[in-house]
Amino acid sequence: MNKRTMNIIISKLNKVYDISWKDNRGDPFEVLIGTILSQRTKDEVTWPTNEELFKKIKSPDDFLEYSEEEIADMIYPVGFYNQKAKYIKELSKILVEDYGGIVPGNREELMRLPGVGGKTADCTLCYAFDKQVIPVDIHVEVISKRLGIANWKDKPEIVREKLHKTVSEDKRNLVNALFVEHGKKICTTRKAYCDKCPIEKYCPKIFKES
Structure with missing residues (x-):
C-alpha cells in the first residue's frame, strides 16, 4: 500500500471516529x-x-x-x-x-x-509527548495485516516498522486511536464487518485463513 492510499484511509476514518480526546495530552x-x-x-x-x-x-x-x-x-x-x-x-x-x-x-x-x-x-x-509514532496493539496489528501493510507472520515490531514506512510522518500519531476505534466497532479481531466499513474499497481483505 502506498502513502497516498494510506492518507485517504486515515482521512476517512478520522471523519467517522471522534478521537478529539487524544489532543488532551x-x-x-x-x-x-x-x-x-x-x-x-x-x-x-x-x-x-x-x-x-x-x-x-x-x-x-x-x-x-x-x-x-x-x-x-x-x-x-x-x-x-x-x-x-x-x-x-x-x-x-x-x-x-x-x-x-x-x-x-x-x-x-x-x-x-x-x-x-x-x-x-x-x-x-x-x-x-505527542510524538509521531504508532503504538501497535492487537487492533493495529490485525487491521494492518488485513490491509496488506504487513504479513500475517510479522511480529509487532515489524508491523510498526512497515506502518512507519507507509504512513506520512505527520499522521502517525492518529493511527493507533483510529485503528483501535475501527477494530472495536467494525474490523474486529474475530470478524470483519466489511459491508459496514468506510474504507472497504481500499482494503484487499487479506484474512489469516486465506
Missing part, C-alpha cells in the same frame, strides 16, 4: 502506568482503576511509600496485578534515582524500564 507518568495496567486487561477495567489510582498517586516518589503488596491491592482487578505492582515499584525507583522523577521522552530509555515494551513505550510517546 496526558501526564507522562500517568500514561505510562495506565498503559502498563492495560496490558492483557480490558479497557473497562484499566481506565477506572488508573483514575482511582491517580487520586492517591501524583509522582513516582509516591509509589516508593508503598510496598508491592499495597500497590497490588491498589491496582486490583487488572490482570497480572502482582507482576505489574513489582514493575511499578521498580520503575518508580529508577525514575526517581536516575531521572529526577521525570519520565523520559525517548523510546530506548523507556524500554529499559521494567515492564515497558515497544507498545507501552510508543503509547507513552504518542499520548503523553
Whole structure:
C-alpha cells in the first residue's frame, strides 16, 4: 500500500471516529502506568482503576511509600496485578534515582524500564509527548495485516516498522486511536464487518485463513 492510499484511509476514518480526546495530552507518568495496567486487561477495567489510582498517586516518589503488596491491592482487578505492582515499584525507583522523577521522552530509555515494551513505550510517546509514532496493539496489528501493510507472520515490531514506512510522518500519531476505534466497532479481531466499513474499497481483505 502506498502513502497516498494510506492518507485517504486515515482521512476517512478520522471523519467517522471522534478521537478529539487524544489532543488532551496526558501526564507522562500517568500514561505510562495506565498503559502498563492495560496490558492483557480490558479497557473497562484499566481506565477506572488508573483514575482511582491517580487520586492517591501524583509522582513516582509516591509509589516508593508503598510496598508491592499495597500497590497490588491498589491496582486490583487488572490482570497480572502482582507482576505489574513489582514493575511499578521498580520503575518508580529508577525514575526517581536516575531521572529526577521525570519520565523520559525517548523510546530506548523507556524500554529499559521494567515492564515497558515497544507498545507501552510508543503509547507513552504518542499520548503523553505527542510524538509521531504508532503504538501497535492487537487492533493495529490485525487491521494492518488485513490491509496488506504487513504479513500475517510479522511480529509487532515489524508491523510498526512497515506502518512507519507507509504512513506520512505527520499522521502517525492518529493511527493507533483510529485503528483501535475501527477494530472495536467494525474490523474486529474475530470478524470483519466489511459491508459496514468506510474504507472497504481500499482494503484487499487479506484474512489469516486465506
